[in-house]
């Protein structure tokens with residue numbers, strides 16, 4: 001498949017910016033509904049999860065289409081996921097619970113504990129996403145970046161535990177995440193899902 005890389009990268013960049021741009025538009029036009037803080041927080045959280053899922057789709061897409069161009073946008077997607085997750089966290093503190101007693105805030109409810117743990121796992125991934133860090137970490141880079149698997153599972157639990165009545169959406173996201181982890185385990189072995197495990201040298 002001969003798709004030129006630069007326009008593809010630009011397209012992925014523009015698509016990743018869209019949720020943010022649409023949110024800004026809703027803020028400017030005052031179309032956020034009766035609880036703007038809640039709407040903003042939820043929209044940012046959902047975008048973060050969707051971008052994490054998009055990141056996990058890269059390897060299967062590259063395999064199915066035999067096109068390595070997908071791999072070239074994985075870091076961008078991962079960083080956008082982190083960007084939306086950070087804004088989601090800030091929106092939560094700013095609009096919902098305040099910046100007061102942070103320890104009490106983050107240990108309050110199970111869904112917040114799951115979200116906080118997921119966010120903590122995303123920090124080293126974002127911090128080590130540069131080429132220089134890849135070089136510095138060498139063989140340790142891949143096992144470290146497998147933290148994305150427990151992170152996405154924690155995000156899903158975070159999503160599930162804050163559900164009020166209808167859990168259809170959570171079930172659909174759960175099936176997609178399970179499918180992606182399953183495909184990976186099937187192709188590369190279940191051990192490839194275990195983070196921080198450095199393979200022995202042959």
Ligand code: HEM
Pocket residue numbers: 041042043044045046047048049052081085088089092096112115116117118119122155158159162
């Ligand atoms: C310290 C970390 C986090 C906190 C405090 C937090 C807080 C929240 C809150 C307050 C909500 C709205 C719950 C409600 O509707 O009442 C929410 C929803 C959500 N969060 Fe988080 N979150 C955190 C981390 C994350 C991360 C890391 C992700 C994804 C990468 C994420 C994804 C989501 C999703 C998908 C929703 C559901 C949005 C919807 O209902 O459409 N959260 N979170």
